[in-house]
Amino acid sequence: PTPVIVAIDGPSGTGKSSTSKAVAAQLGLSYLDTGAQYRAITWWMVSNGIDIDDPAAIAAAAGKPEIVSGTDPQGPTITVDGVDVAGPIRTQEVTSKVSAVSAVSDVRARITELQRTIAASAQDGIVVEGRDIGTTVLPDADLKIFLTASPEARAARRSGEVKGSDVHSTREALIKRDAADSSRKTSPLAKAGDAVEVDTTELTLAQVIECVVTLVEEKR
């Protein structure tokens, strides 16, 4: 089959990662978690003492770290300057700072270029998940999915994933991050005009996966 490019966007806690990985694995496609890339560059900024409240400082450093993503859906990897950062990029500190870093346009330009290179070199096709994949990174994707869910469902799913977190504070942090991601000037979180919206509130993960797999197969 010809390579198929699938863009999956939406706010946090909608099941983007679980869905994207499973769909890619089931269909033999590569998988790219673009949120992990923004988290990785944020981790590097924090580790190198860059002031997160200073967009000029972030822009000046944006080209320094080398970020490499492994695209096997069975075991995606992420390194910064050769260091495995899969664990450290999931801390609350990185999570609370990633929106500020990813709002800087020099950061987005750099990461977007990386994403396009990875997508273009995926032989059998790729599932790319993020916030601006359908609108900005891969506007010519064969299929665009926009996942949504109620804030309650999203917070419940996220706090189930993060050890020691309660639903209430997770909900507040999630709403704050989505508001920042949706209101930034450079390629905000948005549904592409030609994206298929899937509301996952009342669906199981298996149902969402099946729905997306069917949509991809129709395009192939």
Ligand code: C5P
């Ligand atoms: O998907 P995840 O929650 O790991 O994404 C972390 C953050 O990375 C988002 O809150 C957003 O600030 C940023 N991001 C982005 N564009 C993308 C993917 C993620 O700005 N395509």
